[in-house]
Amino acid sequence: MQREEWHEIPYTSSLVFFSSSPPPLSYKYQRPLLAASPQPTAIYLPLIITMAKPLALSFSLFLLVLFHGCLASRQQSQFSQQNVCMLNQIQAREPDNRIETEAGRIESWDHNQDDFQCAGVAVQRITIERNGLHLPSYTNTPRLVYVVQGRGHLGMVFPGCPETFEESEQSVEEQQQQQWQGQQGGGHRQRHGRRQGQFGEQGQQEFEQLDRHQRVRRIKEGDVIAIPAGATTWTHNDGDQSLVFVTLLDIGNNHNQLDQNPRRFYLAGNPQDEFNQQGQTQWWKQGQQGQSQWEQQGRQQGRSRRQQQGNNNNNVFAGFDTQLLADALNIDQQTVQQLQGQNDNRPQIVRVEGRFDFVEPPESQREERQLQGHQGRQNGFEEVFCHMKIKQNIGKPSMADVFSPQAGRISTLNSFSMPILRHLRLSAERGFFYNNAIHSPRWNLNAHEIIYVIRGSARVQVVNDNGETILDDQVRQGQLFIVPQNHAVLQKAQSNGYEYIAFKTNDNAMVNTLAGRTSVLRSLPDVVLANAYQMDRQQARNLKYNRQETLALSSSSIGSSSSSSSSSFNSEHEEILSTVSYCTFVFAFTEYECPTQQELKRHKLLQLLSFVKTNKNSVPVQVLSSLISMISANLFRPLPPPSNPSITADFPDDEDPMSAFSPVWSHLQLVYDILIRVVINNDPKVLRQYIDNQFVINLIALFQSEDPRERDSLKNVYHRI
Numbered sequence: 001m002q003r004e005e006w007h008e009i010p011y012t013s014s015l016v017f018f019s020s021s022p023p024p025l026s027y028k029y030q031r032p033l034l035a036a037s038p039q040p041t042a043i044y045l046p047l048i049i050t051m052a053k054p055l056a057l058s059f060s061l062f063l064l065v066l067f068h069g070c071l072a073s074r075q076q077s078q079f080s081q082q083n084v085c086m087l088n089q090i091q092a093r094e095p096d097n098r099i100e101t102e103a104g105r106i107e108s109w110d111h112n113q114d115d116f117q118c119a120g121v122a123v124q125r126i127t128i129e130r131n132g133l134h135l136p137s138y139t140n141t142p143r144l145v146y147v148v149q150g151r152g153h154l155g156m157v158f159p160g161c162p163e164t165f166e167e168s169e170q171s172v173e174e175q176q177q178q179q180w181q182g183q184q185g186g187g188h189r190q191r192h193g194r195r196q197g198q199f200g201e202q203g204q205q206e207f208e209q210l211d212r213h214q215r216v217r218r219i220k221e222g223d224v225i226a227i228p229a230g231a232t233t234w235t236h237n238d239g240d241q242s243l244v245f246v247t248l249l250d251i252g253n254n255h256n257q258l259d260q261n262p263r264r265f266y267l268a269g270n271p272q273d274e275f276n277q278q279g280q281t282q283w284w285k286q287g288q289q290g291q292s293q294w295e296q297q298g299r300q301q302g303r304s305r306r307q308q309q310g311n312n313n314n315n316v317f318a319g320f321d322t323q324l325l326a327d328a329l330n331i332d333q334q335t336v337q338q339l340q341g342q343n344d345n346r347p348q349i350v351r352v353e354g355r356f357d358f359v360e361p362p363e364s365q366r367e368e369r370q371l372q373g374h375q376g377r378q379n380g381f382e383e384v385f386c387h388m389k390i391k392q393n394i395g396k397p398s399m400a401d402v403f404s405p406q407a408g409r410i411s412t413l414n415s416f417s418m419p420i421l422r423h424l425r426l427s428a429e430r431g432f433f434y435n436n437a438i439h440s441p442r443w444n445l446n447a448h449e450i451i452y453v454i455r456g457s458a459r460v461q462v463v464n465d466n467g468e469t470i471l472d473d474q475v476r477q478g479q480l481f482i483v484p485q486n487h488a489v490l491q492k493a494q495s496n497g498y499e500y501i502a503f504k505t506n507d508n509a510m511v512n513t514l515a516g517r518t519s520v521l522r523s524l525p526d527v528v529l530a531n532a533y534q535m536d537r538q539q540a541r542n543l544k545y546n547r548q549e550t551l552a553l554s555s556s557s558i559g560s561s562s563s564s565s566s567s568s569f570n571s572e573h574e575e576i577l578s579t580v581s582y583c584t585f586v587f588a589f590t591e592y593e594c595p596t597q598q599e600l601k602r603h604k605l606l607q608l609l610s611f612v613k614t615n616k617n618s619v620p621v622q623v624l625s626s627l628i629s630m631i632s633a634n635l636f637r638p639l640p641p642p643s644n645p646s647i648t649a650d651f652p653d654d655e656d657p658m659s660a661f662s663p664v665w666s667h668l669q670l671v672y673d674i675l676i677r678v679v680i681n682n683d684p685k686v687l688r689q690y691i692d693n694q695f696v697i698n699l700i701a702l703f704q705s706e707d708p709r710e711r712d713s714l715k716n717v718y719h720r721i
Contacts, residue, residue: 085484087115087464089471090115092460092473093480096108097109097110102351103128103131103349103352104128106124106349111262115484119252119482119484121249121448121505123452124249125245125246125247126235128237128242128244129351130241133234133356134235135234135268136266136267137232137348139262139263140256140263141250141253141255142228142250143229144227145226146225147219147222147243151220151221151237154233154235155215156215156390159230219235223391226391226421227390228255229255229256248503261275265316266348269315270341271315315341322336388420389419392417394413395430402552404437406434408434409432410431412430414427414507414508414509415507421507426506427447429504429509430499433493433497433498434493434581434582435584436493436495436555437493438491439551440550441513442489442551443485443489444487445486445511445512446506446508446510451475451482451500453479453480454477454500456476458494459491460474460490460491461489461490463487463488495632495633496629516547518550580608580626580630582600582604583605583634586634586664586667589664598666609677612627619681625690628691632698634668635675635699662705668713702714
């Protein structure tokens with residue numbers, strides 16, 4: 001009798017513990033019910049005592065099964081995400097989503113595409129027009145921003161950091177200047193914004209003088225800015241052209257504890273959805289189906305509450321109750337309604353009305369001294385971030401890590417040069433390649449690579465682990481493509497050069513090259529190469545030592561054409577082609593460019609002019625084709641807007657006064673001279689293959705130039721043609 005009940009109790013408890021439904025509320029009463037059956041009373045107590053070990057065993061088994069179930073679920077989720085990287089094809093993409101605002105636009109790529117899902121990233125391109133303000137917001141992911149064009153101000157708010165920019169720390173000269181202005185003109189403030197409050201005239205003046213905020217940074221073309229997850233940022237364009245920057249959002253970063261979708265939380269305005277959420281991946285939809293009922297009910301209640309309040313805006317403050325928010329901020333409800341934007345239909349980028357002033361140090365060494373004064377103070381995690389370097393310019397030629405006069409330059413930014421990237425687990429690379437130059441074929445050892453084309457174009461190929469070409473295309477300005485980890489990539493600049501910015505999902509991304517002095521082939525013994533590729537030892541040595549560059553490779557005539565045409569080229573012609581390739585790059589003569597490289601290009605243009613003068617009717621077709629491409633790249637450029645719109649020049653003979661001299665004339669003059677000599681010294685039948693109707697149309701468009709020297713040269717060239 002006792003043995004029969006011994007088997008019954010574990011069986012019953014197993015049914016209770018391992019059923020798919022929660023334990024019933026009457027479970028604690030099941031044991032007395034068993035004892036209430038017609039059994040001897042003396043057996044009840046031994047059953048309760050002997051029941052302890054089976055219960056403990058059953059509970060342990062329950063925890064073990066639950067643990068393995070959770071582990072299997074997590075492994076299945078990770079496996080489903082990793083499966084996205086089994087790519088058969090990737091593409092160079094244009095933005096898929098575009099939002100127009102009153103002072104700019106926001107464009108984004110579809111992050112639900114397989115290549116974006118593989119890399120675990122999302123990308124945006126944001127354009128802020130002159131005097132535009134990108135409203136304060138934060139994201140669920142770390143961000144890495146590259147400024148493609150323009151200049152402006154970037155404000156970033158770190159939690160717990162002090163407001164180190166305060167009006168009370170003005171220089172003596174600034175204070176004296178403000179006192180003098182106050183005596184002369186009522187104390188008009190030049191550099192500081194105004195605040196509103198419930199004060200009298202004297203109290204209002206004192207309140208304005210206490211303006212303080214966290215540090216505001218000036219940004220410009222070539223800057224890379226690192227932004228942690230959850231850090232609030234705002235951007236203002238105070239320049240004379242559009243401010244354009246590309247932003248990488250690292251969705252797969254462990255700082256993102258939400259889902260695999262990029263999210264931007266705005267603190268103001270009536271923002272529109274920046275990311276298309278309709279095409280979510282199947283594995284994430286399955287995860288959403290498992291949400292608890294109270295989470296879905298809470299979202300529905302939040303939406304219904306906002307609909308009842310009549311709020312159609314999407315900033316964070318709009319979701320709170322007006323009275324609760326007024327009590328929390330100690331302000332009136334009218335101010336709360338302004339925070340919530342109840343009557344504000346402006347989207348993410350707004351146009352600033354009136355003056356835009358804030359506390360900003362002068363253009364001097366003060367900022368550097370302030371940062372130096374905080375070095376060594378590391379009282380906590382926030383303290384480290386408060387004074388950590390968050391931006392660095394990698395667009396300047398002087399910042400190049402790899403430079404080749406014949407090929408171009410590469411600049412890298414990692415956690416060694418900017419320590420905050422160690423926390424974000426991100427890095428960047430800026431490439432600048434001349435005409436027909438080659439970025440050595442390579443693969444990333446420990447990172448995905450997201451490449452955005454800044455200017456020019458390139459032929460790009462990407463190869464997967466099966467030796468299949470999953471990308472073979474010509475990428476151009478404004479496009480973006482992704483190179484997954486360990487996938488080999490080869491890039492060759494076209495006739496108009498090639499510039500890019502690459503974001504990498506590791507703070508110290510490493511590459512291994514397939515060509516050049518540091519390549520994997522160079523590191524292998526020639527006997528290994530000979531046996532691996534079925535070649536003799538001499539061929540193996542040529543394979544190893546034919547390239548002496550590292551990453552930036554100059555264009556080679558070997559292999560680019562047939563052997564007969566290659567053999568007809570002597571060393572002089574190869575040198576001329578290299579010179580033409582270098583001169584294809586166009587300098588804008590800005591402060592970010594290296595004067596030494598500008599002078600080097602001028603010297604090479606003089607070499608080309610001497611070459612075309614001394615080679616009458618004997619310029620090889622290959623050189624002539626490259627010369628015309630170089631001339632087109634230098635001359636056919638977007639002209640700046642007229643300094644005086646009321647003055648126009650509709651024809652070359654127009655004598656209206658336009659006297660804005662171009663800063664690039666030292667290069668343009670030589671290019672025009674080369675073009676005239678090419679037209680004079682070569683057979684018109686041959687030139688007709690390269691100087692066509694479109695070439696002439698582009699020349700005529702240049703008569704709108706305000707530089708009289710260029711118009712005179714155009715007249716000469718036009719009549720010669």
